[in-house]
Amino acid sequence: MDGSDNTSRTRRRFLQAAAAAGVAGVAGCNTPGGETTETETDTAGGEETAQQIGSGRSPFGERDLSAGVSMAEMPDLEGELTLYSGRGEALVGELISFIEDRYPDFTVRPLYNSAAELVNQIITEGQNSPADVFYSVNAGSLGALADRDRTQALPQDVLDFVPSNFRDPDGSWIGTSGRARSVPYNTNTFSASDIPTSIMAFPETSAFQDQLGWAPTYSSFQAFITAMRILEGDEATRQWLTGMQELGVSQYGDEFQVARAVADGEIAAGLTNHYYIQRVLARRGTGTPLRTAFTQNDAGAVFNVAGAAVLDTADDATLASNFVRHLLSAEAQDYFARTTFEYPLVPEIEPIGRLPSIDELNPPEDIDLSQLSDLEGTIDLLRDTGVL
Template sequence: MDRRVVTRRATLAAIGGTAIGLTAGCLGGADDEDVLGDPEYVEGRSDPGGVSMEDLPDLSGELTVYSGRSEPRIGELMEYIESEYDEFSLEVRYDDTADLVGAIEAEAETPADVFYGSESQSMTDLKNDGYTVELSDDVLDRVDDGSKDPDGHWIGFTRRYRAIAHNTEAYDADDLPDDIFAYAEDDRFAGDVMWAPDQGSTQAFLTAMIGIHGEDETREWIEALMNEQDAEISPGGDSGLAQAVTDGEVSVGLTNHYTLADSPGETYDITFTSGDAGAMYNVTGGAVMADSDDQSTAEAFVEHLVSAEAQEYFATTTWEYPTIDGVEPIEEVPGTDEFEPPEFDLNELADPEPAQEILRDVGVPF
């Protein structure tokens, strides 16, 4: 096997106004192994724990991956894994997650060996329709219990949390409530809060709210947010929300934690609620397709994405939370000990229709 290391710094496409550069960075002392990651954030970090790619089975043959994560986000990692093995080639089709699910459903026999979902809903949909196979315990045991399908059909690569964005000139984090329901009740936020109900992540949050708190309480929260607080709807998804909070157009936004990575100014920061749907998380992840001619290699590839190197890459370049023990989130995002996410089954996020029906009833455009 050819153990080549990517040493060039690749300038990738701008995401939300921020270009992300990737390379193989050296962690710590001279004896440390080179690992993937943004050098700006890798420097000074402890060596990643978990299982190294070097200790995983070699990859050989050809695989096709349908990826709902964009090439600017993960392309360098895909190229790196392919470059590690002389007898392995990888073809990645990048597209919107929903479009890829639609393509799989339309194909008589999908050429995809692996599906890489940008959220759990898509993987659950494919599982429920019989398109995926159960992964082995060896792979499933790599990640924490909250980041994998209880039925074993998909595994999470990263976690992303809902968060409360705020303009730091208007609020300190300690000034903000850690209860998601307060944002629809506290007079301080009247006319001064923004959200993005057209985003899949927001609808997943509302779906989690229904599952955790009930449909009636979710409806009351949406009605209060829109009718009593006069919440603004972001003109440009989470990126537009981040810019509006930064510019002081609103002081508070209901969004995702990873907007911090692409935040457009120093006046933007995030905090979290605790123990409620406002602190729910979702995962990016992967599943092996039932139509794959080489399910063994497909599963081995999925396992590479929960290796120490891949998890360090995700932590330092996407600013998302690793799903394995031994790799910590970067210091620029709050530690998970600072809040308490609710316990729930990610499979429950698969059906957004009840949340969408409430949005329609309340008259919220999405």
């Protein structure tokens, strides 16, 4: 038996054991406080294979990746690494396998679950945790571990891959891809000029009566409401939530459903992360009457990140840091743009689709992304106003 067969069997045993323990791959599970996690189960119909990662192929044409740093220029990976991934296997498993397959002496042992549950697991396991790297769907979960001193600082040359606002000030975690809050709208009903540039103006816009959709059990929505509480205060947020309900906003199970409903004309606009719109367009074509609008300098324009941290239990911190480095390679950043339709955070790699660049977005400046992990007050407010 060759080494690759042995590695595959070892990985299967690890995943089977995790599943038996009830901790693997629970998409859409509910966490304490009523939060529903990001499911990340839809790949937007992508037929890409691992061999195409880094090729620059996309529905929108060829891409030049030469300005980024390729994996070939990065340190080789050798050894075993246990990855706790709050990002779904359906979206990032291919990339992780691609990285692993580049190096004959490197093995990744992935454990997939919701980011929130993995944070709880890491805390419960304490210094007995086997985890080397935590890969999160949002900055709040990374911040929660950093606050408990469960991370260790990344090397400066890794941190330098992304702008400072997309990483922890102390270097304990780094963003690997980004998602902007956005407003999908149906072009048969609205034009871009009809969409307010202030999120707080939505309840006062009569044209939206019975025309809006949201997904309040979704964690990205709850992070957005948390940002509103930070920026506007609890009372203004309460009034906004009440006003939206009076406007007849429709509720959906997740934000992909919201984007599809807008495209179908079931509703005319909604509140989602930007990539759900891109996934619908990738499946249905750019002739679909669906476009993206953004508010400016407010909670509706929050730019959150998926990211990674090296844990304090890492057996080999250098190997773990170099694995994180690979998530910032030109190939990986292109993968995020093409396959998950997120924003690459390495400035040299452009986003895909009819999207403004990160520099053209107008997110609020007074938000520390790690603050978005403080959901308790948000859940209470959503329940008190009858949203949950």
